[in-house]
Amino acid sequence: MVSSLKAYGSKRGHKLKSVRVFHVNSGACNGCDIELLDILTPFYDIERLGVKLVSTPRHAHALLVTGPLTRKTASAVVRAYEAMPPEPRIVIAVGTCACSGGIFYDSYALYRRIGGSMFDVPRRGGISELIPVHIYIPGCPPRPEEIIYGISLLLELVNERVSKQHYKEESLEDYKLTRRKSPISERLRYSLREKTRHIVGYFDRDRVLEKFLEIVQIAEKSENPRKRLSELIDEYCAKEGDSRVRECLKILERDYWRLKNALLSREEVIYWI
């Protein structure tokens, strides 16, 4: 944009100081148009910067386009663009719709080039589908100040403020997310706890499991824990009056050895926690 304006200025021997603009509405909701009207009022007074709104594209240096470029208005925009003098032919997209299609970007009523990859589709839209755009002024609608800022950019009064920001996560040093390998006794306890819930229910399971683990601790100290455990459980069951607990302890005893062997030989146990 600035380069074309500079080339135009150098051809004439001096810098272009005042810009004549022509306003085209390509299917906008009128929000941006009202903001454009605002910058002509005494409060903002764009004419102090040498900008003048003209009534025909033949007198215009720049085209202010608002709206998402509907199919119906596409031909009118092209005609306005082609009616402009060949130099400098600046196009300014005012508003989010003109920049990229805005909230209407996937509407069937918008003009769209054919082709391109699937990933491009959400990124495309706006008047750049049809004519080359030199300045983008996003905003829904843009503040009058922002439009003034855009035109000041054209006149080289101010500098561009936004730039592409790119962030990439750097290292994975902080993250050590692996499956939690708790000690075998704890894994056994959690697995058996889940098992006990299925037999005696969630309310009694902790009581029963604690008793069982007490017995296991005594049995593990002896020389033949497997035999000792079955003896101790038989002793306990003879005293216990609750038949549920009796049955549960026998199932737990069987499961305890099955799980322990599997964990020690590093097989994949089905209920691991």
Added chain:
Amino acid sequence: MGRLRMLIDSLSHPRVTEKYPYEPIPIPEDFRGKPEIDPEKCIGCAACARVCPPNAITFRDDHEQGYRVLQVFLGRCIFCGRCQDSCPVGAIKLTKEFELVSLSKDDLYQVVKLELAKCVRCGKYTVPYRYIKYLMEKGPKILKYELLLCPECKSEVTTLIKYHYAQEVHE
């Protein structure tokens, strides 16, 4: 005398025109301007991409390189502020910046790339590390072991557990 009175009137009033491009202007307190992601805070959950009405925020998972790419395209943002509303960690916020004029579309992008975690069972890429870390801290505790699995493995493991128990009960 009418002309003179008009002259006196116009001279007695102060100047109303703003000197804007040369001097800054005051911005209202609750102004909704450019949305900005704080990349250090972002966990990559893509809640903002889900609620964004014009799809100004989009995300794409690169399963070969192991990245989730979040893109904010200011050229399509309508400054509604729903992203700020939906963000669980307060990473995305609408700033007061409104001078978003640019000479090319590329300047209107903000790209955030976050690393994806691998499933501990099958090794496929699932969700960003930071997301898992966040859920481990804030999420329900019973789900902890499921977080490190991909959806397929999760359903498989759950089925296995249920099948096993059903068999036991049947016996």
